Amino acid sequence: MIHIKMIHLAAQYLAAAGISFLDKKQDDSHTNLGFDAKKGYLETWPLNEGGCKIVFDYTQFSLHWITNNTARMTLQLDGKTHREIVKWMDEVTTALGRTKTYSYKLHYELPYGKMTDSFVFTKPLQRELNQALEFRRIAHRALENVVEKMKFDTNIRIWPHHFDSGGYETIKNIGLGFGMAIPDTMVNDFYLYTSGYSGHDGIDTSNFDEITFGEWKNDGFKGAVLPMQDVTEAKAITFFNESIRKYKAL
Incomplete structure (x- = not known):
């Protein structure tokens, strides 16, 4: 790519x-x-x-x-x-x-x-630039919506090393990262993610209930992922709301 x-x-x-x-x-x-x-x-x-x-x-x-x-x-x-x-x-x-x-x-x-x-x-190609921009827009607006509604303190920023849009919040001693990543060895597409940590260790997701959009990973990366193809802002908001609430309920 x-x-x-x-x-x-x-x-x-x-x-x-x-x-x-x-x-x-x-x-x-x-x-x-x-x-x-x-x-x-x-x-x-x-x-x-x-x-x-x-x-x-x-x-x-x-x-x-x-x-x-x-x-x-x-x-x-x-x-x-x-x-x-x-x-x-x-x-x-x-x-x-x-x-x-x-x-x-x-x-x-x-x-x-x-x-x-x-x-x-x-x-x-212009269509490639437009698509990359649209993915970034969908993710950013969904993330801003979730941060506002959940009254989080984090800012949504883009980290130039891995080039993910994301935020980080601490909830009841759980470190919670959420955002959008570029394609990598785990997902060959732009994708949304939510992942919780206890200290430096990812929290086991094997007993988490299914979410409406996306899936839970528990091998290596532990968290929820949703490839960006066909994702709307509404779907992205649902993904973040449901996955974050799983960690908040722990």
Whole structure:
């Protein structure tokens, strides 16, 4: 799925901006990304007091420099090399009045091998970009709905390493992670997940009742999963509500 690779790699320039310019957080949250479901943007935290951000635009397959909620500069990624993108990022972030320079140095490994200066980005098919964006929108809106209705404290953010949209809440000494993951060795599709932990150990799900959409896994990963094909926002909300309530009832 080359389009997922291209989008995932593009998001790393935003994560690198967080690493370069924001105060380091112990939980690595300075690297995570927001999502503007209306505009279809992944976005950094504000990089200065003026609220400047770098965003990735799914539909255009481009990066924007945002000030006052307006795109001031844009870089189309199709055909650009890694070296050219890093140079652009360094140039636009001079507007931060920064004391640090932009540096593409990730402290985690991605599953695509080492990034080289000569790596060239190729724009995925428009239908692939649109589908990836729609999956992200459905998941994000469902997650926001569940967080609001259940009065959770977590924010829904995108973690650039594994590229999942997710939240984390502690309920009665159970750590609860829930969100949407990109395809991996367990599910060959974007998929929703809910998983509970006692300490670092996944909670056994073998005696959990069936849920309306999706299924419980208990081998390796312990939790509920639902592939995103044909999932609506309503189905996603039902999945999260039912799976989270199983853990809340323990």
